[in-house]
Amino acid sequence: MKIIVTVKQVPDTTGKVSVKPDGTLDRASMETVTNPDDLNAVEAALQLKDQYGAKVITVTMGPMQAESMLRELYAMGVDECVLVSGREFGGSDTYATSQIIAAAIDTIGLDEDDIILAGRQAIDGDTAQVGPQIAEKLHLPQVSYAAEITKEDDGLLIKRMLEDGYMMIKVKTPCLITCVKELNEPRYMSVQGIEDCFDKEIRILSYEDLKDHPLIDKTTIGLQGSPTNIYKSFTPPQKSAGRMLKGNAQETAAELAKCLAEKHLI
Amino acid sequence: MILDKKHELERKLFRQFAETEFTKELQDRLDETGEFDWDMHRKMARYGFMGVRIPRELGGAGGDYLSYALLIEEFARVDAALSIYANTSNSLGGGPLMMAGTQAQKEKYLPQIASGEKIMVFALTEPGAGSDAGGTTTTAIADGDDFILNGRKTFVSGAPMADWCLVFAKTDLAAKGSRGISMFVVDLKLPGVSLGAPEKKMGINGYPTCDVVMEDVRVSKDCLVGPLHKGFSIAMRTLDGGRLGMAAQAVGIAQSCLDESVAYARERKQFGQPIGNFQGVSFMLAEMATEIEAARQLVYHAAELKDAGKDATMACSMAKFYAAETANRCAYKAVQIHGGYGYSKDYKVERLYRDARICSIYEGTSQIQEVVIAGQLLKK
Numbered sequence: 001m002k003i004i005v006t007v008k009q010v011p012d013t014t015g016k017v018s019v020k021p022d023g024t025l026d027r028a029s030m031e032t033v034t035n036p037d038d039l040n041a042v043e044a045a046l047q048l049k050d051q052y053g054a055k056v057i058t059v060t061m062g063p064m065q066a067e068s069m070l071r072e073l074y075a076m077g078v079d080e081c082v083l084v085s086g087r088e089f090g091g092s093d094t095y096a097t098s099q100i101i102a103a104a105i106d107t108i109g110l111d112e113d114d115i116i117l118a119g120r121q122a123i124d125g126d127t128a129q130v131g132p133q134i135a136e137k138l139h140l141p142q143v144s145y146a147a148e149i150t151k152e153d154d155g156l157l158i159k160r161m162l163e164d165g166y167m168m169i170k171v172k173t174p175c176l177i178t179c180v181k182e183l184n185e186p187r188y189m190s191v192q193g194i195e196d197c198f199d200k201e202i203r204i205l206s207y208e209d210l211k212d213h214p215l216i217d218k219t220t221i222g223l224q225g226s227p228t229n230i231y232k233s234f235t236p237p238q239k240s241a242g243r244m245l246k247g248n249a250q251e252t253a254a255e256l257a258k259c260l261a262e263k264h265l266i
Numbered sequence: 267m268i269l270d271k272k273h274e275l276e277r278k279l280f281r282q283f284a285e286t287e288f289t290k291e292l293q294d295r296l297d298e299t300g301e302f303d304w305d306m307h308r309k310m311a312r313y314g315f316m317g318v319r320i321p322r323e324l325g326g327a328g329g330d331y332l333s334y335a336l337l338i339e340e341f342a343r344v345d346a347a348l349s350i351y352a353n354t355s356n357s358l359g360g361g362p363l364m365m366a367g368t369q370a371q372k373e374k375y376l377p378q379i380a381s382g383e384k385i386m387v388f389a390l391t392e393p394g395a396g397s398d399a400g401g402t403t404t405t406a407i408a409d410g411d412d413f414i415l416n417g418r419k420t421f422v423s424g425a426p427m428a429d430w431c432l433v434f435a436k437t438d439l440a441a442k443g444s445r446g447i448s449m450f451v452v453d454l455k456l457p458g459v460s461l462g463a464p465e466k467k468m469g470i471n472g473y474p475t476c477d478v479v480m481e482d483v484r485v486s487k488d489c490l491v492g493p494l495h496k497g498f499s500i501a502m503r504t505l506d507g508g509r510l511g512m513a514a515q516a517v518g519i520a521q522s523c524l525d526e527s528v529a530y531a532r533e534r535k536q537f538g539q540p541i542g543n544f545q546g547v548s549f550m551l552a553e554m555a556t557e558i559e560a561a562r563q564l565v566y567h568a569a570e571l572k573d574a575g576k577d578a579t580m581a582c583s584m585a586k587f588y589a590a591e592t593a594n595r596c597a598y599k600a601v602q603i604h605g606g607y608g609y610s611k612d613y614k615v616e617r618l619y620r621d622a623r624i625c626s627i628y629e630g631t632s633q634i635q636e637v638v639i640a641g642q643l644l645k646k
Binding site for chain 2: 071072075188189190191192195198
């Protein structure tokens with residue numbers, strides 16, 4: 001069994017957020033982390049590996065700097081890291097990105113009992129589109145928002161988290177599952193893992209390696225192949241602080257009604 | 267020293283682990299009850315912290331002295347007592363076996379220490395023999411294939427939780443001073459072994475310490491570690507590594523004093539402005555930061571020397587001496603900057619002040635470190 005986990009290096013939003021004059025994120029000056037939901041997906045893969053034995057492969061698309069993230073994933077216990085990288089891939093939106101990652105996964109190869117795991121969404125773009133699009137392009141069944149994954153004889157049983165409840169879904173492998181943070185608590189790297197991680201090889205898949213794949217075409221990848229482009233991004237104005245009304249129910253209700261009337265809301 | 271990528275990543279892990287897992291609730295509980303937290307011990311073991319410096323083939327992570335120093339520093343920065351949890355197995359507990367044990371002894375003890383299943387502690391000090399380890403009165407008398415141990419060891423850190431204890435005992439009663447001492451692994455469950463009540467300590471609460479008393483304890487000759495009558499030189503060489511760890515702990519405590527002080531100097535206002543604006547306070551911060559960095563570099567340098575297999579006795583003593591004194595100076599200043607609040611248990615610096623105090627005492631007082639340094643300078 002192989003478990004392929006798609007991961008993304010994203011700016012660390014707990015640190016300093018830096019925006020360029022044109023409104024786009026100044027990624028170069030920000031610290032980076034592995035996208036939090038992706039770590040839940042990695043943890044799920046490693047737990048399945050601990051329980052049933054599997055080869056865990058992470059796949060990411062990005063510049064060569066993504067190596068630092070992949071070393072950390074090796075130190076957590078991942079077996080193989082694949083970096084999809086090339087100028088031709090730059091500027092891809094979710095459609096083009098999923099096209100490229102689907103081609104990369106197909107190149108790695110999928111067997112009957114293999115699983116693809118992805119984080120629900122990345123904290124930079126917040127689209128939650130890449131995972132499901134990869135499944136569509138590979139013609140695989142998909143289950144999103146997994147809060148529990150149980151392996152069964154011929155597939156998986158997924159507890160799918162909804163706003164007001166759960167759905168239990170049985171799915172056959174190979175399939176793609178997107179994971180939410182409620183799924184698990186990602187493990188730390190281990191000291192032994194760090195001792196070894198810099199000696200491990202990172203498999204690079206470049207444009208040259210993928211260009212003959214049916215999904216890869218100049219018109220479907222990179223900035224050119226992206227149907228959506230960011231027109232403008234901006235920081236929303238800060239909302240002013242709320243005001244607490246004090247007093248008994250009658251007084252506060254009257255005060256509230258007065259405030260709303262003043263603003264012509266009622 | 268600029269850390270290489272591997273050590274940089276290890277520091278990131280140690281920091282992340284300590285900042286996440288050593289919660290305020292846990293820190294307060296340890297300080298209040300003084301009791302050992304087995305859950306944290308097991309959690310540390312799971313990530314390989316107990317065997318950072320133990321070789322891979324013996325169940326450890328195969329790291330080096332620098333990895334070990336970074337671990338202790340980062341853990342101590344959050345909680346000094348918890349930094350000891352992963353210390354003993356890599357220094358005074360596991361160290362003598364790595365240095366002088368036979369292959370069979372290494373294979374018997376080290377994997378279980380590295381995995382955290384068992385705890386090995388170190389018993390050198392006696393009521394009448396502290397810095398003067400040569401005054402050891404515990405005896406181990408050969409009896410056929412066995413040795414019979416009698417004596418009392420004191421301030422044995424970790425003894426209440428331990429499975430095994432490395433005991434230094436006089437085997438040649440006619441030999442003077444530090445000669446004629448040998449080292450034994452003693453199973454603390456053996457008949458004749460008893461433990462004293464845990465000490466009520468000023469700081470480092472949560473890692474209990476007690477006496478180990480031996481009355482006619484019979485151990486087989488397989489328990490002798492290193493050559494007969496030559497145990498004292500192993501003890502001294504082990505203490506080099508132990509001093510390095512405790513120097514790293516002092517750096518972590520001092521750094522925590524600075525972190526708390528900088529935050530407080532920014533936020534506390536007097537005379538209409540943050541107290542950090544006053545030179546009397548800001549100069550104290552600058553002094554602390556400079557001394558901490560100097561101490562840290564001494565520690566890393568000593569670790570580098572040990573990793574390169576070079577003589578590090580003087581470097582370890584210098585690091586321990588300077589870092590311990592720095593921790594005490596920083597703790598004094600941190601409480602001073604916090605004023606009355608620093609004297610209250612509601613603020614972390616109150617505990618740091620107590621925790622720092624042991625740094626210049628255990629694993630050789632500052633004065634003993636000076637004796638070692640001067641001895642190296644004056645030897646011909």
